[in-house]
Amino acid sequence: MTSPKPKVLLSWSSGKDCAWALHVLRRRSDLEVVGLLTTFNETVDRVAMxxxxxELVEAQAAAVSLPLFPIMLPHPCSNEVYEQRMRAAVAEAKANGVTHMAFGDLFLADVREYREQRLGGTGIEPxxxxxxxxxETSDLARTMLAAGFEAVLTCVDPKHLDVRFLGRRYDASLLAELPAGVDPCGERGEFHTFCFRSPEFKTEIxxxxxxxxxxxxxxxxxxRPE
Incomplete structure (x- = not known):
């Protein structure tokens, strides 16, 4: 008798990196992605950050045929409240058979360490x-574009990137125009994206x-949805 595949819940921000993570995970035969976990600002019903x-995140979840598990956060939200609600979500996921939680993080060691610490002892592996x-993020960015991913910049940190980039397509032209010091994937928070096209999406959003x-x-x- 074969053992059941590990069940993975994917942290989903709506951006290109989590969409790429789903693409990578679905090419593994040793596990099963069973849902998307997203934190929302409960005051305005939008993705936190x-x-x-x-409704756009729900459209993404429908496009990849996965259930969306929302975590509602107050605004402003203290770290204590955030961790409390995350612990509750993790406990519920564990009770429903989830064995792993996946993240689309790229290289920030402190972020990875924080996630590993928070999941420590929960029975769910990161x-x-x-x-x-x-x-290597420059190569990663080009790989995503070559694979057919398309996204738009929805948030810009003006301390690192000019506001004129807001609303731009995430494409080769944008990558060529990014100032020196800005990560091509925005991993340091220089910008955030919304992914509207992916090989995993049944339809473009x-x-x-x-x-x-x-x-x-x-x-x-x-x-806004068209």
Whole structure:
């Protein structure tokens, strides 16, 4: 009798890196991705940090045929409340047979260590399927584009990247224009994206751009479903 495959819950921000992580995970025969876990600002019903509308994330989940497991967070949200709600979500996932939680992190060691510490002792193991180095993210970005991934920049940190990049397609032209010191994948928080096309999506998710607003030192672009 064969053992059941490990069940993986994927942390899903709506951006290109988590979409790439799903693509990589689904090419592994030794595990099964069973859902997407997303944190939402409960006040505005948008993805925490990315500020993407929940209905667009639901469209992504439908496009990849996976259930979406939302974690609702207050705004502002203390680290204590965040960790409390994450612990509850992890416990529920464990009770439902989840064995691993995967993240689309690339190379920030402190972020990886934090996730490993938080999952320690929960019975759920962390996975980092697209972990790489800071020197290799340029190649990774080109690999994603060559594979057919398409995304739009929804958030920009103006301390590192000019606001004119907000709303730009994540493509070869954008990569060529990024200032020196900005990670090609935005891993240090220089920018965040919404992925609207992926080989894993049954259909492309059409979006239209709305208002750009500055909040808490970041610029956000409102995306709406077409």
């Amino acid at each position: 990315h500020a993407v509308r929940r 996975l980092f399927p697209i972990w790489t180095t800071a020197e 059409p979006v239209t751009t709305g208002e750009a607003v500055e909040r808490d030192g970041f610029w956000f672009l409102d995306l």
